[in-house]
Amino acid sequence: MELTGAEIVVECLKEEGVEYLFGYPGGAVLHIYDALYKQDHIKHILVRHEQAATHAADGYARSTEKPGVVLVTSGPGATNAITGIATAYMDSIPMVIITGQVPTHAIGSDAFQEVDAVGITRPCVKHNFLVKDVKDLASTIKKAFFIATSGRPGPVVVDVPKDVTAAKTVFEYPKQISLRSYSPVERGHIGQIRRAVKLMLSAKRPMLYTGGGVILGNSAPELTELTRKLGYPITNTLMGLGGYPATDKQFLGMLGMHGTYEANMAMHHCDVLIAIGARFDDRVTGNVKKFCPGAQIVHVDIDPASISKSVRVDVPIVGSVKSVLQDMIRLLDETGEKPDATALAEWWKQIEEWRATDCLKYDRASEIIKPQMVVEKFYELSEGQAFLTSDVGQHQMWAAQFYKFDKPRRWINSGGLGTMGFGLPAAMGVQFAHPDALVGCVTGEGSIQMCIQELSTCLQYRLPIKIINLNNRYLGMVRQWQEFFYQSRYSMSYMEALPDFVKLAEAYGHVGMRIEKPSDVEPAIKEALRLKDRLVFMDFITDQKENVYPMIPAGAGLNEMILV
């Protein structure tokens, strides 16, 4: 039987097992919306801005092992989606974005709502396609899902002209697809892995440094097993939190610009660094010239281009994190050799001294609400079981520092692009994926206003997200840099004319709370958690001048932290 292109799009999504489609309609995709109307397998979620559709799909993907799927119209629909696509690209999140396009005959004529979606998204996608013939539609969508979810994942855009969605052809969904030019490696080179294991066992001051690749590669159990077997200290990047249980004593906390003293010092002084699914981002390495000066480095990554990009490594291993970790564990068991216990005890002694600095301390007796305390309380009261999204700024760092993630895919934030406005729509995606789970969104009064319109979506779908607004009346992270590096010239970092967030939440049909005293923090969170089926917007009026510590200033090494 012949189907229209629009029906084929829907059938393909069904074949891919797509549960939710985040989108916003418009002229170029009307045929597809009509096809969606006539079925009830795929639930379409109507957001209030296309940026939010991409972030929601992204949050869905990050909190599950599935790709996020987006549908937007041509022109402004596609351009509004760009920020979310770039956000997903930077963090390697599997996503398929279907953009409408003007009819093929009108392409290139500056037609109404025409934008070169393939051109404009090219630098921020793993791959993209323009489908010019309905006969190619099904196989292209198949390729898109395959590319998005395999190897180093990423967003893939499929641009579909309106006439292609009207044209008919016989529908056949390819069972399998192979691309001669794309075959991501799976297993790592066993000789290299053997070399790595040998080096790891010879270490006197070993350090494990792991990132988002562990989460994306679903290899937290293997990482935990390996780390426990070795007894080595471990740190996670901002993207890697939850890859190893944060409450475990081998965990030194996050590293990098706002990482813990113990994690950064252990990095700086280690003699063997084992980097797994992490990409030596500049927020992690600080000054690369001063990075891990005495260390031999093992680097496991699925993307060969990540290896030796900014820091040269000694033992590169290209492969999926999961399979390489499994091989490492197996080889360790086979050799029967054990790490040097005396050296390791010495190393741990040193680390415990660093840890004793208590670098995350803050004034717990403060009369004004300390933002750290809010996150800590939320952690306690949610018993560490929440999914937590965040926006970008100081609150993001405090969330990362003070919420201890024991499980992967619980901490959802825009690490690579640093996109303000990510938190709330991402939380929507998470809540759709986990309807019964507690989903929190730690945000700031600056960030939350970048996608605040989504409060309306949250009402429509009754998403009981708990918004934790750390309201310091400043673009806090900007203010902190201005304080440190621009002699406190607070240029445009004060947030004036803020809305009354309580009334705003209420106007959108939600519960709003303003919390101004430290003693009210706990009761407020308890109350919010009690309101299981309501979105609660908690507006915490926090200390305006609190800074995120420790901090590594630009150009410094990991051992040159500013402490409280």
Place this chain on the structure above:
Amino acid sequence: MRRIISILLENEAGALSRVAGLFSARGYNIESLTVAPTEDPSLSRMTLVTRGSNEILEQITKQLNKLIEVVKLIDLTEGPHIERELLLIKVHAVGDSRNEIKRLADIFRGRIVDVTASTYVIELTGTGEKLDAFIEALSGIRIIETVRSGVSGVSRGEKSLRL
């Protein structure tokens, strides 16, 4: 260091802009770039000349390999290879200089392919260096137009870039 990278590319709309976009987005330098279909109509062959440190060149080849449309690539400069570029140069040719130009073209094994009362067009192939040397040798002559094709290349002997 100067490198000649040969690439087999899916012969698809947009593949070229993906390669060009990669170079501009990551700030790599392109000295020349040529592309044309091969005997297999589904494949194009691209030759790209670039410069950079070893680290950058390693990144360039890795990033190119990551592009979905890049099927295969080699760095020709890693082994013995043949490098050729075509030059078409239109020069002002009057009086004594006509002979002089003819003589130079012969020395460089070039051919005069178009003649008018006041101009010659000379065709010359060779390595980029040879073409540079020829242009250099024409120093006294007024050059009207220089057209260079960009470098093409192939490895010597058994080694080849094919599927």
